[in-house]
Amino acid sequence: MSVTKLIKCVILDLDGTLLNTDGIVCNVLKISLGKYGKEWDGRETLKIVGKTPFEAASAVVEDYGLPCSPVEFVSELSPLFSQQWCNIKALPGANRLIKHLKSKGVPMALASNSPRESIDAKISFHDGWKDSFSVIIGGDEVRTGKPSPDIFFEAARRLRIEPSSCLVIEDSLPGVTAGKAAEMEVVAVPSLPKQSHLYTAADEVINSLLDLQLEKWGLPPFADWVERTLPVDPWYIGGPVIKGFGRGSKVLGIPTANLSTKECSDLLAQYPSGVYFGWAGLSTRGIFKMVMSIGWNPYFSNKEKTIEPWLLHEFTEDFYGEELRLVIVGYIRPEFNFPSLESLIAKIHEDRRVAERALDLPLYSSYKNNSHLRIS
Ligand code: ADP
Ligand code: RBF
Ligand code: MG
Numbered sequence: 001m002s003v004t005k006l007i008k009c010v011i012l013d014l015d016g017t018l019l020n021t022d023g024i025v026c027n028v029l030k031i032s033l034g035k036y037g038k039e040w041d042g043r044e045t046l047k048i049v050g051k052t053p054f055e056a057a058s059a060v061v062e063d064y065g066l067p068c069s070p071v072e073f074v075s076e077l078s079p080l081f082s083q084q085w086c087n088i089k090a091l092p093g094a095n096r097l098i099k100h101l102k103s104k105g106v107p108m109a110l111a112s113n114s115p116r117e118s119i120d121a122k123i124s125f126h127d128g129w130k131d132s133f134s135v136i137i138g139g140d141e142v143r144t145g146k147p148s149p150d151i152f153f154e155a156a157r158r159l160r161i162e163p164s165s166c167l168v169i170e171d172s173l174p175g176v177t178a179g180k181a182a183e184m185e186v187v188a189v190p191s192l193p194k195q196s197h198l199y200t201a202a203d204e205v206i207n208s209l210l211d212l213q214l215e216k217w218g219l220p221p222f223a224d225w226v227e228r229t230l231p232v233d234p235w236y237i238g239g240p241v242i243k244g245f246g247r248g249s250k251v252l253g254i255p256t257a258n259l260s261t262k263e264c265s266d267l268l269a270q271y272p273s274g275v276y277f278g279w280a281g282l283s284t285r286g287i288f289k290m291v292m293s294i295g296w297n298p299y300f301s302n303k304e305k306t307i308e309p310w311l312l313h314e315f316t317e318d319f320y321g322e323e324l325r326l327v328i329v330g331y332i333r334p335e336f337n338f339p340s341l342e343s344l345i346a347k348i349h350e351d352r353r354v355a356e357r358a359l360d361l362p363l364y365s366s367y368k369n370n371s372h373l374r375i376s
Pocket of ligand 2: 254352
């Protein structure tokens, strides 16, 4: 992007952009469709992200042929959703973004298709969020929800900032459409995988909030990158090493010790795909530096989200079945597709160098002694 836009404020969507609502929505639909003897299969997810509750309910009632009206279905779902709000986690990068913009005095608005009351309830579980937004608008406070631009026009009006100086951050297609119809700059952060090709209307499509580059919009840049790495709240996973796709060593010359994706599926779903690094512990062999990818390996277009840890050590033998423990401490970059196998391999070796150097920094090296890595 060549032109730096002079953006004065940021308007954020809530569900799927700042909050990881997808899992909760699936659970609630599973339960409520179960009452009608139907099984939620996730196929409507695309039809409901970014919609108003009424629109989402209409899609489900129609697709499943439910013997109730969308209005009735909404009122059946509402109490189930309310019970779940305390369990919704912030998406990675959400707290970082809100804190940063607040500390730099950049005005923020929250504009969501969900009713104002639900927005207030949801954000009450996240410290400091409510006070960070100068403006909060729900779908019930404007005439028509997204994809209509109403909600964004209203946000700009209340912020007293020209629409063309507003940056919208949105995960859904209706939200992107609404932002562009309001003639704002729009960064899309699709919440569903493998959808980025649908977001052609957006000014930029990023993989997760971790990849947001505020300086592109003339906003104060994040200052927390350390030698090409972004520290993350550490997370811990582990399990026996299983067989992967059988191509790490063979095709790339880069062996990756795979973990069962079923056993850590909840954790995996919480983290954006991308390249991360940290420390790896193997029961009988010790503790090693590690760099890994999480995701669908776009170069190989995998169907499943996998975790591919490369231990930065030369082993003389395989260690399938052994207990592998990982502590992940930092993020490097999103996953990419590559024009050639050589360029993919070269990039992974560059990741290795970045991780190797970073892990010597006190910030990251302290985790080497974490008890999670020592398996007794
Ligand atoms: P798979 O597709 O079955 O994971 P790979 O070709 O990716 O096969 O090789 C991974 C296996 O190689 C690991 O499960 C482990 O037993 C072994 N291995 C040897 N050296 C390493 C290393 N440095 N990092 C990760 N795995 C290694
Ligand atoms: N695969 C991709 O398709 N794109 C990537 O950007 C990518 N980055 C990776 C970075 C690291 C550090 C590692 C260890 C793997 C990466 N891979 C990537 C995954 C690689 O394709 C995978 O290890 C093989 O497919 C083996 O299953
Ligand atoms: Mg592997």
